[in-house]
Amino acid sequence: xxxxxxxxxxxxxxxxxxxxxxxxxxxxxxxxxxxxxxxxxxxxxxxxxxxxxxxxxxxxxxxxxxxxxxxxxxxxxx
Amino acid sequence: xxxxxxxxxxxxxxxxxxxxxxxxxxxxxxxxxxxxxxxxxxxxxxxxxxxxxxxxxxxxxxxxxxxxxxxxxxxxxxxxxxxxxxxxxxxxxxxxxxxxxxxxxxxxxxxxxxxxxxxxxxxxxxxxxxxxxxxxxxxxxxxxxxxxxxxxxxxxxxxxxxxxxxxxxxxxxxxxxxxxxxxxxxxxxxxxxxxxxxxxxxxxxxxxxxxxxxxxxxxxxxxxxxxxxxxxxxxxxxxxxxxxxxxxxxxxxxxxxxxxxxxxxxx
Numbered sequence: 271x272x273x274x275x276x277x278x279x280x281x282x283x284x285x286x287x288x289x290x291x292x293x294x295x296x297x298x299x300x301x302x303x304x305x306x307x308x309x310x311x312x313x314x315x316x317x318x319x320x321x322x323x324x325x326x327x328x329x330x331x332x333x334x335x336x337x338x339x340x341x342x343x344x345x346x347x348x
Numbered sequence: 349x350x351x352x353x354x355x356x357x358x359x360x361x362x363x364x365x366x367x368x369x370x371x372x373x374x375x376x377x378x379x380x381x382x383x384x385x386x387x388x389x390x391x392x393x394x395x396x397x398x399x400x401x402x403x404x405x406x407x408x409x410x411x412x413x414x415x416x417x418x419x420x421x422x423x424x425x426x427x428x429x430x431x432x433x434x435x436x437x438x439x440x441x442x443x444x445x446x447x448x449x450x451x452x453x454x455x456x457x458x459x460x461x462x463x464x465x466x467x468x469x470x471x472x473x474x475x476x477x478x479x480x481x482x483x484x485x486x487x488x489x490x491x492x493x494x495x496x497x498x499x500x501x502x503x504x505x506x507x508x509x510x511x512x513x514x515x516x517x518x519x520x521x522x523x524x525x526x527x528x529x530x531x532x533x534x535x536x537x538x539x540x541x542x543x544x545x546x547x548x549x550x551x552x553x554x555x556x557x558x559x560x561x562x563x564x565x566x567x568x569x570x571x572x573x574x575x576x577x578x579x580x581x582x583x584x585x586x587x588x589x590x591x592x593x594x595x596x597x598x599x600x601x602x603x604x605x606x607x608x609x610x611x612x613x614x615x
Contacts (some may be wrong), residue, residue, distance in 0.1 A: 281560050282395035285367040291561055322556075322563040323581065326390065332464040 275332035277313045277325065280304075356434035357428065359453045361446040361472015362386075364557045366393035369473035373456075374441075375400065377470065382429045382437035387424075388443045389583055390559045397441055404441075407452075416453075424452040425459055432465050436611040443476035443559070449496065449516060474547035475585060476514065482565045483587060485512055490590060495587070497521050497538055509545055510595075513588040518554075519580045530580040539575040546591050548573035553587040554580065 273279045282330030284290050284303075304314050316324045349487045363369020366388065378384055378397065384404040386397050398404045410423045431438045440446070441525065446453045447469055448466065460467035476494065479485060493507055494514040498521050499509070500507075521534025542552070555570040570578045575586075601608055 278392055279395075281392045283561070284394050284561055285392070286399065286475050291368075294562055320562075322558050325560060325563060326581070328474070329391055335500060339568055 273308075273328075276307070276309055277316070277328045278332045279323075280309055280313070281329070283307065317322050352466050353464055355432040356437045357432050357440065357456060358438070358468055358470065359440045359446045359457060360470040361474070362388065362393060362397070362441050362443050363473035364444055364475055364478050364559055365466055365473075365561055366443065367396050368560070370562055371470065371472065374470045376606055377439045378404075378441060380437070382436035383438045384441060385431070386508065388441075388559075390439060392560060393443065396580065397447040399578060403437075405450065407440075408562070421452045421455065423564040425456045428452070428456045429463070432460055433463070442472075443475075445472045447471070448474045448476065475516075475557050475583075478565065479514065479555055479585060479587065482557065482567065483553060483555060487512070498523075498534070501538060501541060507591065508594065510590045510592050512590055514590065515586040519582050521547045521585055530582055530584075532576065532580075534580075535580065536576045542575075542588065543572050546572055548602065553589070554578055554584045555583045555587055556581045 288327060290303060294303055300317075304317070308316075313328065316328065358381070360374035360377055361370070362374070363371075378400045378595050381401060382403065384397060384401045385407050386394070386404055386406045388394060388397075392408060394404075394508070407424050407427060408425070410420045411418070428438065428440055429591065440453065440456065442450050442453055444450075449481055453469065457467040457469060480487065491508075491511045493511050494518070495507075497515040497518045500515055501521065515538070518535060518538060519530035521531055523531050523534065542550075548571065550572050551569055552572055554566070555572065556566040558565050566581055566584070568578065600606075
């Protein structure tokens with residue numbers, strides 16, 4: 271059974287091992303990584319297109335963070 | 349000198365690209381802590397910190413769209429201190445640099461010290477660091493002005509249109525509560541203000557550093573007249589390039605015996 275949050279899990283999985291990031295940046299390595307994780311074709315396209323805006327939207331949807339307050343940490347009006 | 353009571357607080361930054369931009373000293377603190385609390389700008393990083401230390405727990409639950417942010421920060425500080433008071437070595441992990449645009453970190457450290465606990469902060473790679481790298485803006489070349497966008501508008505201050513200007517949190521101008529979408533009303537006010545100083549055709553850059561390891565940043569160049577309708581991302585920053593060279597000061601050139609500059613135009 272595939273992940274319920276495939277892109278989120280894929281990105282987190284990449285961070286865990288530097289070797290995966292090195293593989294990612296080669297054509298062969300990229301293909302083997304996305305196949306190893308069973309990443310759907312449309313998500314592979316987001317990665318191939320280097321589309322950060324789309325990736326952030328997908329992660330929000332996958333994690334149920336559509337209504338997440340985005341973090342403005344400093345309150346400086348006063 | 350009185351000995352420190354058991355319990356300590358270390359606040360660290362994860363960098364913008366969590367894991368890849370986290371300094372080794374911060375990673376060691378996370379691994380060795382009795383309790384880890386964290387707050388990230390996106391959900392991917394939570395898994396990373398939980399793997400480093402299974403005690404990791406998010407502070408995100410204190411945010412709410414209907415709640416004043418000041419109250420949120422007070423609640424976060426109290427939560428952090430509650431773990432320190434139990435005698436635990438607590439590590440709080442915040443994205444970016446924990447001392448840059450992060451209200452609860454300074455407050456928690458101050459409170460911990462007032463209660464006699466050891467407390468310190470370790471740096472992280474900030475969004476400003478990423479911006480300097482991604483946009484090629486060198487603050488040493490022309491100087492740099494950096495303001496939180498709401499603060500920039502609320503106070504009458506002299507700023508210099510011949511020096512690069514960075515405005516942070518432009519998607520939340522004038523917003524007191526937690527927000528889930530960029531505020532276009534505030535952006536309109538900001539655009540009008542900048543328009544008066546730079547003119548409608550001046551090009552500015554909306555920038556967001558990538559929080560993910562394999563993506564490039566978002567870099568969107570727009571004219572000031574088009575800024576109110578630009579497609580903002582929640583965490584974006586506005587970079588306003590200088591519109592002219594600053595005028596030289598002949599007296600200082602003479603006093604410092606520096607040869608007068610060529611009147612070269614801006615690149």
